[in-house]
């Protein structure tokens with residue numbers, strides 16, 4: 297990862313190589329290498345294969361992909377066709393549409409000759425915006441952990457359950473659900489994180505555990521099915537998860553399994569907090585269950601797991617009966633009634649107050665829309 301100040305960075309423009317460089321998340325945690333992206337097709341491939349993943353990060357990767365394409369053909373048809381192709385890579389995270397629409401809004405009025413340079417500036421601005429929004433999420437979410445620490449009773453730490461990876465690897469820096477955890481840890485509050493492994497791609501066991509280990513945050517990887525049990529035992533002070541798309545009323549699409557954790561949290565009186573930057577809100581949708589498109593990925597992701605063998609070689613092994621097929625919905629929708637609060641760059645909001653963010657534009661939107 298590129299050390300960015302006192303933290304990390306998952307994507308950056310590599311001027312010497314004349315392309316955008318990303319951490320290859322398919323190789324983590326067993327190898328740390330990067331992929332250089334120099335075309336829209338390479339950006340789309342990186343998103344589809346989940347070489348890069350995480351709602352904000354795929355949007356910013358797509359914005360760089362658009363900029364790279366315009367260097368070769370900045371005509372109106374090329375602009376629209378490239379944008380459409382990038383939008384089609386993954387259907388659930390609305391940040392992809394946000395990034396492309398911010399870019400299109402400022403590129404369409406420009407002459408083709410101006411577009412490539414402007415597009416690169418837009419992508420860089422979206423990346424810098426994400427860093428600022430996610431840092432703010434960390435600061436606004438910190439009081440939730442401070443309150444849990446103040447109300448810890450006899451417990452010696454604040455136990456937080458998270459699902460999938462909503463850390464700096466899912467964004468440009470800081471992350472969303474992990475941002476308040478980093479802020480609390482850095483402030484000296486004894487936090488401990490229950491890390492859902494997050495089948496089938498294990499973003500928790502592979503990526504969240506790696507991030508927390510790198511930062512020295514105490515954590516324990518658990519099977520996805522252990523969360524309810526931990527909450528029943530009183531071993532979870534609060535849940536903090538990310539989001540891929542939140543509707544105007546607060547219905548929340550996030551990695552498959554999130555809904556089950558929200559049900560367990562509701563049943564056990566555990567706070568269930570969704571951390572997101574405002575570009576993750578889809579103001580055009582209200583009923584998440586009916587309207588949010590859920591990505592269906594290959595069943596092979598369920599039928600096999602990746603890991604290191606005894607010779608430290610990365611292998612894929614089948615973990616289901618030969619010949620059995622698998623279904624693989626990659627996200628589910630948690631109804632707003634199960635969400636305690638939304639932790640955003642503008643503060644912590646209950647679902648009914650989410651609409652107050654509607655008229656507030658992000659820096660990227662202010663500059664150009």
Ligand SMILES: CSC[C@H]1O[C@H](OP(=O)(O)O)[C@H](O)[C@@H]1O
Nearest residue numbers: 349350351460462466538550551
């Ligand atoms: C900060 S967005 C993180 C969000 O994205 C993940 O999905 P994927 O790994 O498939 O891109 C997951 O839903 C995380 O909560």
